[in-house]
Amino acid sequence: MGLYQRQIAPRLINRVCASSAFDRDRSLICAGLTGTVVEVGFGAGNNLRFYPPTVTKVYAVEPSEVSRREAAKRFATSSTPVELVGLDGQSLQLADDSCDAALMTFTLCTIEDPLAALRELHRVVRPGGRLHVLEHGRSPDAKVAAWQRRLEPLEIALADGCHLTRDPVALLTDAGFVTVTLDQHYAKGPKPWAYLTRIVVERPAS
Numbered sequence: 001m002g003l004y005q006r007q008i009a010p011r012l013i014n015r016v017c018a019s020s021a022f023d024r025d026r027s028l029i030c031a032g033l034t035g036t037v038v039e040v041g042f043g044a045g046n047n048l049r050f051y052p053p054t055v056t057k058v059y060a061v062e063p064s065e066v067s068r069r070e071a072a073k074r075f076a077t078s079s080t081p082v083e084l085v086g087l088d089g090q091s092l093q094l095a096d097d098s099c100d101a102a103l104m105t106f107t108l109c110t111i112e113d114p115l116a117a118l119r120e121l122h123r124v125v126r127p128g129g130r131l132h133v134l135e136h137g138r139s140p141d142a143k144v145a146a147w148q149r150r151l152e153p154l155e156i157a158l159a160d161g162c163h164l165t166r167d168p169v170a171l172l173t174d175a176g177f178v179t180v181t182l183d184q185h186y187a188k189g190p191k192p193w194a195y196l197t198r199i200v201v202e203r204p205a206s
């Protein structure tokens with residue numbers, strides 16, 4: 001991995017992700033989380049201040065050393081206990097059914113094999129437990145989707161593998177989760193990046 005990917009891209013991405021423009025969606029997607037939560041793609045810990053008091057412990061998974069260092073500053077002042085448990089959401093170092101819930105924000109777009117990561121979450125979240133996801137992705141508008149396809153190679157190169165055309169709802173369904181609530185809307189900003197999905201899904205009880 002080169003200097004740009006290791007040092008510069010994570011700092012730029014963490015700055016964009018920390019924008020207050022996402023505060024409302026972060027707050028809404030964290031609502032209802034409870035018990036032991038695994039967060040894949042923890043980044044710089046941008047969700048930490050939105051975790052409700054019903055969350056008793058967070059298992060954080062994050063490959064970027066720069067981001068883990070930024071996140072550690074936030075742990076120090078957080079009332080929610082956080083433990084770093086690994087570097088790769090595609091292969092979690094957690095036992096089957098060991099978590100009550102899971103959270104992913106703006107990570108399905110980046111993770112190399114998103115379906116593998118979702119299957120891992122399906123394994124570690126207990127039956128009846130929920131996965132909360134906030135993500136940008138493929139627009140239902142043909143013109144915007146065409147721009148997303150054109151821009152995607154540049155986005156992948158500059159933003160640490162981030163894709164513009166993934167469909168979070170289809171990925172979650174393919175991984176075996178069942179939709180509980182779904183909201184899709186454009187956030188402020190250029191439309192190819194702004195089509196947001198806020199979705200809560202459940203691992204079926206049987």
Ligand SMILES: C[S@@+](CC[C@H](N)C(=O)[O-])C[C@H]1O[C@@H](n2cnc3c(N)ncnc32)[C@H](O)[C@@H]1O
Nearest residue numbers: 017041042043046064088089105106107110111
């Ligand atoms: C766009 S950032 C979002 C960070 C954070 N979730 C947020 O909302 O601010 C995408 C994150 O996914 C992480 N990531 C990339 N590949 C990953 C993997 N295989 N497993 C876990 N996290 C990964 C990146 O390091 C980065 O922190």
